[in-house]
Amino acid sequence: MAAATGGFAGKVLRVDLSTGKISTQDTVEKYGDMLGGTGMGYRVLWDEVPAGTGPFDPANKLVFATGVLAGTGVPCNGRTAVTTIFPTVWPKALVGSGHMGGQFAAKLKYAGYDGIIIEGRADRPVWLFIRNSRVEIRDASRLWGSGIRRATLEISQEMGADCAVAAIGQAGEKLAPMAIVANSVSHSAGGVGGVMGSKNLKAIGVQGSGAVHIAGDKSEWEKLVKFHLSILGANNQHVVPSFPTPQSEYYNPGSRWVGEPGKRWGAAEPPIEITGNIYDLNRIAFRTNSAAFFLGDNAWKHTVRGNGCTACPIRCHTIVKVPSVAAKYGIKEMGQNTCTGLLFGRSFFKKLPGGLKGQTALEACMVGMHLADDLGLWCNYGQLQRDLMKLYHDGLLKTKIGSDEYASIPWDKYEAGDPDFLFDIIPRIAERKGELGHVLSLGTGGIFSKWGVPEESWTKDHASLYWKMGHPKHHANEDDGQCGVIINTQYNRDSQCHSHCNFVRNGLPLAVQKKLAEDIWGSADAVDAAGNYTPMNAAKARRARWSLVRKELHDSLGLCNWMGPWVASPLKERGYSGDDSLESKFYSLATGRKTDRAELDLIGERIFTLHRALTIRDMGRADMRAAHDLVPEWVYHDKGDTPPFTKGTIRMEQADIARAMDLFYEVMGWDKALGAPTMESYARLGLADVGKGLQAAKLTPGSTGGSTGGTPGSKG
Amino acid sequence: MKRGIHPELIELAAEAAGLEAALSRRGFLMFSACAVGGITALGLCEAFGADAPLVILDNAKGMLLADPTRCVGCQRCELACTEFNDGRAQPTLSRIKIDRSLYFGPEGPTGGPRMQGSWGNGLVVQGVCRQCPHPVPCATACPQDAITDDPKTGARVVNAAACVGCRMCQRACPWNVISFDEQRQKSSKCFLCNGKPKCVEACPAEALRYVPWRDLTREGEKGGVLLSLIPANKAKACAECHVPSGRNPAAK
Numbered sequence A: 001m002a003a004a005t006g007g008f009a010g011k012v013l014r015v016d017l018s019t020g021k022i023s024t025q026d027t028v029e030k031y032g033d034m035l036g037g038t039g040m041g042y043r044v045l046w047d048e049v050p051a052g053t054g055p056f057d058p059a060n061k062l063v064f065a066t067g068v069l070a071g072t073g074v075p076c077n078g079r080t081a082v083t084t085i086f087p088t089v090w091p092k093a094l095v096g097s098g099h100m101g102g103q104f105a106a107k108l109k110y111a112g113y114d115g116i117i118i119e120g121r122a123d124r125p126v127w128l129f130i131r132n133s134r135v136e137i138r139d140a141s142r143l144w145g146s147g148i149r150r151a152t153l154e155i156s157q158e159m160g161a162d163c164a165v166a167a168i169g170q171a172g173e174k175l176a177p178m179a180i181v182a183n184s185v186s187h188s189a190g191g192v193g194g195v196m197g198s199k200n201l202k203a204i205g206v207q208g209s210g211a212v213h214i215a216g217d218k219s220e221w222e223k224l225v226k227f228h229l230s231i232l233g234a235n236n237q238h239v240v241p242s243f244p245t246p247q248s249e250y251y252n253p254g255s256r257w258v259g260e261p262g263k264r265w266g267a268a269e270p271p272i273e274i275t276g277n278i279y280d281l282n283r284i285a286f287r288t289n290s291a292a293f294f295l296g297d298n299a300w301k302h303t304v305r306g307n308g309c310t311a312c313p314i315r316c317h318t319i320v321k322v323p324s325v326a327a328k329y330g331i332k333e334m335g336q337n338t339c340t341g342l343l344f345g346r347s348f349f350k351k352l353p354g355g356l357k358g359q360t361a362l363e364a365c366m367v368g369m370h371l372a373d374d375l376g377l378w379c380n381y382g383q384l385q386r387d388l389m390k391l392y393h394d395g396l397l398k399t400k401i402g403s404d405e406y407a408s409i410p411w412d413k414y415e416a417g418d419p420d421f422l423f424d425i426i427p428r429i430a431e432r433k434g435e436l437g438h439v440l441s442l443g444t445g446g447i448f449s450k451w452g453v454p455e456e457s458w459t460k461d462h463a464s465l466y467w468k469m470g471h472p473k474h475h476a477n478e479d480d481g482q483c484g485v486i487i488n489t490q491y492n493r494d495s496q497c498h499s500h501c502n503f504v505r506n507g508l509p510l511a512v513q514k515k516l517a518e519d520i521w522g523s524a525d526a527v528d529a530a531g532n533y534t535p536m537n538a539a540k541a542r543r544a545r546w547s548l549v550r551k552e553l554h555d556s557l558g559l560c561n562w563m564g565p566w567v568a569s570p571l572k573e574r575g576y577s578g579d580d581s582l583e584s585k586f587y588s589l590a591t592g593r594k595t596d597r598a599e600l601d602l603i604g605e606r607i608f609t610l611h612r613a614l615t616i617r618d619m620g621r622a623d624m625r626a627a628h629d630l631v632p633e634w635v636y637h638d639k640g641d642t643p644p645f646t647k648g649t650i651r652m653e654q655a656d657i658a659r660a661m662d663l664f665y666e667v668m669g670w671d672k673a674l675g676a677p678t679m680e681s682y683a684r685l686g687l688a689d690v691g692k693g694l695q696a697a698k699l700t701p702g703s704t705g706g707s708t709g710g711t712p713g714s715k716g
Numbered sequence B: 001m002k003r004g005i006h007p008e009l010i011e012l013a014a015e016a017a018g019l020e021a022a023l024s025r026r027g028f029l030m031f032s033a034c035a036v037g038g039i040t041a042l043g044l045c046e047a048f049g050a051d052a053p054l055v056i057l058d059n060a061k062g063m064l065l066a067d068p069t070r071c072v073g074c075q076r077c078e079l080a081c082t083e084f085n086d087g088r089a090q091p092t093l094s095r096i097k098i099d100r101s102l103y104f105g106p107e108g109p110t111g112g113p114r115m116q117g118s119w120g121n122g123l124v125v126q127g128v129c130r131q132c133p134h135p136v137p138c139a140t141a142c143p144q145d146a147i148t149d150d151p152k153t154g155a156r157v158v159n160a161a162a163c164v165g166c167r168m169c170q171r172a173c174p175w176n177v178i179s180f181d182e183q184r185q186k187s188s189k190c191f192l193c194n195g196k197p198k199c200v201e202a203c204p205a206e207a208l209r210y211v212p213w214r215d216l217t218r219e220g221e222k223g224g225v226l227l228s229l230i231p232a233n234k235a236k237a238c239a240e241c242h243v244p245s246g247r248n249p250a251a252k
C-alpha cells in the first residue's frame, strides 16, 4: 500500500530512448537501501553500465534521482542528483554527478517518481513528457537549436504553467562536456548536459498533482520542521550575522548572513526594508542575499527578492533587476542565480572598471547569466574562466590556436573589462566554435590532452585553484586544512562537499566550535581556525569521514548539502548546537521506518563506498592512493614561504598529508596502502556483491598483488 | 443544525426586500434554524422548502492578507497547509496557492513583458481565500449546503461529511482557491486553521498575515466569473431578497 512508503514517491521511471519503452520499478524494493539521489545513481551505474563505457555512448545511463525528503516541508530540500559517467573527468570519464535545485525534484515526487533512469539514445531529438502516470516521449525537432529559456517556455505552453522543465541548451546539444541541464530559471547540474544531448534528449517536463505522504504523526512532523527552522542560520548554515548587533553575542564579517536591519530589497515594488528581530523565523528569507554577499552593497538596490528551491527558506538565489543592461546590451533586466552561477560573467575578467563589486561587475554578471544559463554552459566551479585567464596571460593561447582565430577574439574588450566581450566568448565555447571553443568546451582536461599542456603547469599554480582530474578545489585547505584536502581527493570531479566548511566557516568563535566538536566528533582537536592549522590527528579524520558521509546522505535524501548539515545553530540557549540526528529523525517520521543516526550514516557510508567501488572498477585499478587521491603541488607551497602550521598560511606539509590519508583510510576501514575498501568493509556495508565483483577483477586489497592486505574494518 | 446565519443580516435582508413589516425577527430566526412552520405563512416556503438552502453567511472574523512583493516563492505555506493539516505534502491540495504563480503568474508562459513569477518580473502573487461576504460564491454554488461558516472564525469551511465531490464550489470561486482532494474525493478550502493559520506561521518572509476580515473581493484580478453557478433552488431564494427595483415594495 502507498501508506507504507511515506517519504518515497514509490516508483522509479525507466525510459529507454532507443526502443521507446517506458516502465516503472518499485523504489523501495529496488533502491531502498541506497535511499535515492546519488545512491540510486551509483547503484544503476554499478548494476547496468559496464566498465569502460564512454559518457556519450548509448550504453551510458543518466539517472535523475531525488530523495525521501524532497517535496516535503523539510527546510532545504529540493535537490536532484544527476548521476552518469561524467564527461569532464580527465584523463578518463568516470562516475560523477551534477546536482540541481529548483522545483524539479518536488514535481517529480508529486508525479509519483523518486527518480528517472534514461537509457539508450533516441534516433531524433525528443523531450520527455511526464504528467503523473502519463509519460510520453515527444518530438523535439522544433525545440532543437533553441536555448533553455525558449525550450522551457514552449514546453510550459504545451504542458501548462505549473510544470518544471529541465532542459539543455545549445552546449548540451553539441555534446559539450562542459554543458549543464537547468530547471526553474537558474538551477543547473553541471557536466551532464552533453550526456543528455548525446541521447537526443532536449528536456524533461514534469508535472505532478500527487502527494508525498508523511507516515508519522503529523503534529510530531510539524514540531520537527519547526525545530529545524529554529536551528537554521543563513546561506551555508552561517549561524552568526556578518554585522554587529545587540541581538547577537557574536558576529563575523565573513558570514553570509548579511541581511542587516536597515538594508533594503531596493528593486522590489515598493522596496522592502529589513526590520525587526533577525532571529524571527518569519524573517529567515531576509538573512541571505547572495548578490549582496558576492557583489557588495551596491547589489541591495538591485535586489527584487530571494529565490530558491522548494521549501527552502534560505533563498540562496537572488533575483536582481538591472535596467542599465537592457539599454546597453539589449538583454532582460532581470537576472537570478547564486555563487559561481551568479558570477559567471564577472569571473572572466581580471579587472573591471569600478572593481569587482562595482556596477560594471554587476553588469558582467547579468550578461554572463543571460548567456550561460540559456546556452547551457557550465563553468566547472569557475575553472573555465580561470583557465582562459591563465591561457591568455601566460601567452599559451597565442601558441595554441591559429592566428586568425586569435585575432578574431576581442581581446581589447577582455583587457578593458568590457562585459561586451562575453557576447563573443561564451557562445564561442558553448557552441564549440573554432579551436578555442572546442577545447574549452571539453573542460580543463581538454587543454592537457588537445594542446599537450602538462597538467603540472596547473597543479603547481595556486592561482589556477586546479586540484586534479580536470577539476578545481572545492573548499579544501583554504577553508579546512587537512580535512579539506582529504575531502578534495575523494571524488572524480570537484568534491561538492560542504559538510566540513559549513561548520568551520559558520562564524562562531573557535572556542565555541571546539566545544561543539567535542560533542560531535569526540574531540575539540577536530577543528582548527581557518588558516591557523595544527598537525593532523584522528579527530580530523573522523570529521572528514563524517563530512563525506553526510554529503552523500544529503545528495540521496534530496536535501541540500550546501546548507547542511545542521550541527551548529544560532541559538545561544542551546550553546549554539544544532542537531546531528536531524536527518534520521526526518527520515524516520517521513517513511515510518524508525532509523537512528548511526543507521542512516551507515547508509551514507554505503553510498560513498559504492562511489569508490565504481571508481576502482572503471579505472581498472585499486591503488587509489597513488592513482586517484591526489593533492596538487600548490597545496604544499606558500608565496612568502611561510612554513606550514603557522598562523596566516594555508600551506600544508607533505608528510602530514600522508599521515592524514593514513588516518582517513583507517577510519574508513580501508586498506591504507591502496586507499581501497577491503572485503570486510564491503560486507559490513551490505555491498558484498560489489566486493565480490571487484575481487573477481582483482581490484580489492589482497587480490591485487600490490596490496598490504586488509586492515581490519573500523567501527561502524 | 446551526447554519451560522446572523440574525442581523437577516433583518437587513428583509429590510432591503421591504418585507420587514411582514416578518417577525423570531420568524427569521426560525427560518435560519430550518424550521419551516414559522415561515410558511410568509410565502417563502416555496423558496426554502423543508431543507432550506443556505443563502446568507455572516462575514468572517479573520482572513489572510498576502503581500506579493515580499513573497519569495518558497511554497513553505503550501506545504505547511497540507503537511500539518493533512499529513501529506501536496501543493495541489493546498488552500493557499503559490505553485501556479511561481514561474509565470496569471499571464502564463507567454514570454511577453507582462509575465510575472521567476521567469518574468519576479513577482509571485499568492492565491488566498477572501472568505467572501454574502453572496459567498462557493457556498452559494454548493448544492449540498456543504460550505458553511465556522462559528469560531467565520471561515467558510467545507463540511466533508456533506460534500459529495461535485466540484461546483471549485468552479464558482472567482479566485480559484478551492482545492479538490483527489484522495478523498472531497473539496477542500481555507478554513483559517481554526484561527491559527499554519501558512502564516510558516512564511519566512512575513508575506502573510492573519488580519480582521475586510472585503477584498473587489480588489485584484479575479480568476473566474462571480456567481456563475447558482443551483435552481437557491436562485429562487436569492430572488426573494434581490427584488428587481420595480417590484420592490419599498420603491412604491
Ligand code: SF4
Pocket: B128, B129, B130, B131, B132, B136, B137, B138, B139, B156, B172, B173, B174, B175, B176, B177, B178, B189
Ligand atoms: S468563493 Fe473562493 S474566495 Fe470566496 S470564500 Fe469561497 S473559496 Fe474563498
Ligand code: SF4
Pocket: B064, B077, B080, B081, B082, B094, B095, B096, B189, B190, B191, B192, B193, B196, B197, B198, B199, B200
Ligand atoms: S489558513 Fe490554514 S487552511 Fe487556510 S491556507 Fe493557510 S494553512 Fe491553509
Ligand code: SF4
Pocket: B070, B071, B072, B073, B074, B075, B076, B077, B078, B098, B126, B202, B203, B204, B205, B206, B207, B208
Ligand atoms: S511561505 Fe510566504 S514567501 Fe513562501 S511562498 Fe508562501 S507566501 Fe510566499
